[in-house]
Amino acid sequence: MNNLRDVWSSRFVHYISEVQKYMQFIFTGHIAIVLVFLVGAGGYQYSEWLKVVSTDFPAQTLIAVIVGIILAFSRPTTLLREPDQVYLLPLESKMPQYFKKALAWTFWSQVWLVAIVYIISIPLLKAVTALTTFEIWAMFILIVVLKYLSVQGEFSYRYSARGHFIWGDRFIRAIIFALAVYMGLHTQLVLAFVLTxxxxxxxxxxxxxxxxxxxxxxxxxxLEQNRMMSFYRFANYFTDVPHLHGSIRHRIWLDWLYKFVPYSKGNAQKYLVFRTFIRTDDHFYLWVRLTAISAIIVAFVDIPIVVWIVAAALSFATTIQLKQALLSGGDFRMDMLYPQPDNSRKIAVQQIVRLAMIVQAIIVGLCGIMQPMFFITILVIIIVSELTAKMTKS
Structure with a gap:
């Protein structure tokens, strides 16, 4: 490598290829369909709400708080690796050129989120405020500037304070940014400039x-290891990440559930699989997350066909991933020492997955009890999960 810019470039190329490798499994066909329906349903609900929103709705305050919080979260992407603690020490005086590239990528990879949130809020601003188009887009430029300052500020704070009390730093920046946006949306440009x-x-x-x-x-x-590990955990919900091993937690508060598996020799595999599902973070949180998403959509979207399609897609995703996860694991298990039928584990996994999906159907159905024909959603989840479990390879 000629210089640290070349080091950054090579690592950036590797990082992008790594992300793309797993993104192709995340954004598959059924996820794309769910996203399309979510965006469509959300846009329709939003447009209908704008027709009846009150003119005294605190849009400026709400937008300022949300944008301020998003701006404050500006974790730097440095792509540093553990060996760098030794091998880059002789080049420490030249590290600013490396961090300049890193912060540029951090800004461009994060600014789109706050930009999208603000752009989505523009129809609301036009509906309840007297802001002109010029003033609205001037605020957009201000938000971009604040994001740049936030990226630089969090990096400098982490550099000088070694990351200690980062939440205090974020809280201070969130207040400053929220006030600046609030003043700007109230056309108090002088105060917005002062806060900037x-x-x-x-x-x-x-x-x-x-x-x-x-x-x-x-x-x-x-920080970089934690960031990549978060991405790998997310990707692991959609495909197998070889070097990722889920952590195990006791979850004492769920021990009472094991009583539903009667103590007997024939239930050995069922008990083992059920315990694996409850205690393994990847399996348990996969079910919790997809159930929560489905429940929220059913609770707030009042378009039946959209609700059914989303519930079916998430039911399919939950079933197939839980089944594959619980059937995998070629490591040694204690049940291998005892004479059990060859298909006992497959039967146990099918029973536990069915139980998990019935519980998901009940939770989602209760969350949508105020929606028309909510019982159809329960039937859709159960039917799709049963078909998925039977038609997928064991």
Whole structure:
């Protein structure tokens, strides 16, 4: 490598290829269909609500708070690795050129989120405020500027404070940004400008504290490892990530559930599979997350056909992933020491998955009890899960 820019470039290419490799499994056909229906249903509900929204609705306050919180979360993407703590020490004086590239990517990879949130809020602003088009888009530029300051500010704070009390730093920045956006949306441009200057001063203060400080490799490496691990855990809900092993938790508060599996020799596999499902984070949180998403959609979307399609898609996703997860695992298990029929584990997995999907159907149905024909949603979940369990390979 000629310089640290080349180091960044090579790592960036590897990082993008790694993300793309798993993204193709995340955004599959059924997920794309769910997203299309979610966006369509959400847009329809939003447009209908805008027709009846009151003119005294606190749109500016709500938008300022949401945008301020999103702006404050600006975790830097450095792509640093554990060996860098040793091998990059001789190049520490040249690390600013590496971090310049890293912060540029951090800004462009995060600014789209706050931009989308603000753009979605523009129809609401036009419905309840007297802001002109110029003022609305001027605020958009201000938000982009604040995002740049937030990225620089969080990096400088982490650099100087080694990441300690980062939530305090984020809280302060969230307040400053929210107030700046609030004042801007109330056409108090002078106050918005003053708050932006305060944000600049805040960034400069911590940037000066970085001068002469050694690069906190350990903190940035740990931060990068946690960030990638979060991505791998998310990807693991859609496909198998070989180097990811789910953690195990006791979950004492769910021990009472084991009583539903009667104590007998014939239930050995069923008990083992059920215990695996409850205690393994990947399996348990997969079911909880997809059940929660389905329940929220059913509770707030009053378009029956959309609700049924989304519930069916999430039921399919939950069933197929739970079945594959519980059937996998070629590691040694204690049940291998005892004479059990060859298909006992498959039968046990099918029973546990069926039980989990019935519970999901009941929870989702109760959340949509105020919606028309809510009982059809329960039937859709149960039927789709049964068909998926029987038609997929064991």
């Amino acid at each position: 200057v305060i944000a600049c001063v805040y960034v400069v203060v911590f940037r000066k504290k970085c001068v002469g400080e050694p690069v906190p490799y350990e903190h940035f490496v740990k």
